[in-house]
Amino acid sequence: MTHATLHPDAVHAKVRTLPALPQAVIELRSALKREDVAVDELAATISHDQALTAKTLRLANSSFYGVAGRVSSIRGAINILGLRTVATVATTAVVISSFDRTACTGFDFDGFWRHALATAFCAQELAAVTHMDGEAAFSAGLLHDIGRLALATYFPLELGQTLAWAAEHDVHAIEAERLMLNTDHAAVGGLIAEHWNFAPAIAEAIRCHHELPAHTTATLADLAHVADNMTHALDLSGLDEDMVPPLSLAAWERLALSPQQVQRIFERTERQAQGVRDSLTV
Incomplete structure (x- = not known):
């Protein structure tokens, strides 16, 4: 079989075509580094991104987090799961949707x-x-x-x-x-x-x-x-x-x-x- 060697430039180029993380995710991850986190503001930021909100709520309501069916809003997700877990869920949702x-x-x-x-x-x-x-x-x-x-x-x-x-x-x-x-x-x-x-x-x-x-x-x-x-x-x-x-x-x-x-x-x-x-x- 002929080896399908990849050129490093081709790999770098494809990685650069990945969409940037949504601003809501960037702000959420950044907030984890601060002590004065404005939870309501961050919840509103995520909620304005309908696709991210839907993906995050679906994952937050999975049996993995033990609260299936109890999370109806991003604010509720933060209350029940905590900011760090919601940040992980949101990032994971974006990662999964970025690939075919x-x-x-x-x-x-x-x-x-x-x-x-x-x-x-x-x-x-x-x-x-x-x-x-x-x-x-x-x-x-x-x-x-x-x-x-x-x-x-x-x-x-x-x-x-x-x-x-x-x-x-x-x-x-x-x-x-x-x-x-x-x-x-x-x-x-x-x-x-x-x-x-x-x-x-x-x-x-x-x-x-x-x-x-x-x-x-x-x-x-x-x-x-x-x-x-x-x-x-x-x-x-x-x-x-x-x-x-x-x-x-x-x-x-x-x-x-x-x-x-x-x-x-x-x-x-x-x-x-x-x-x-x-x-x-x-």
Whole structure:
């Protein structure tokens, strides 16, 4: 098979065509950095964007957040879920709607989001036991493979050939990406994170979740890496070709998890993911 190598300029050009995050999302994320947050003003800003309001309310009412059917307004969503969670929901709604779920033959959009959701849950559980930011961990876990969505949307033929080659040769998809595309979904995801001005720690977690930089203490990238590995091991995507990627022993040691904590995280992640696995495929 001829390698469908992607030129870096072509990848950069496609990422630059992604629409900017709506102003409502930018303001909401910015508000998280301030103590004097005007909740009513932010709620009104989101409410003026009808498409974003509809997507946010649909996600806020999913069983994932445990308040199904109880959220009827953005102000209500903030009251019940909190500003940080609403910011995550709104950002997620925008991300999902930015990519074409039908473009790439062989790419399972629903399976992708099942894995993304499970990884978000797992990263949040890891954050709880390692005393890190749970909301940031959830976001990093949910968005860690966003580069693969971009490849599926903008380079469907090339990614389709790559996925077929990976399945034929029984190798992990990222190995096939690097061999055949001259890039990988983590690198593309890092470009998207920069394009959308994600927090540096989240951008690093997306870009480095397969190749971790050296650190002396645990990072958000470590959480995303280990959560990704765990959820692949639990086979929560429902995909026949799901494979467990190599685990960084350095990241594992930095997290310093006990066997009891690992068992608890496995159980909680599996239970949560099975209960809400389709709530974000909108």
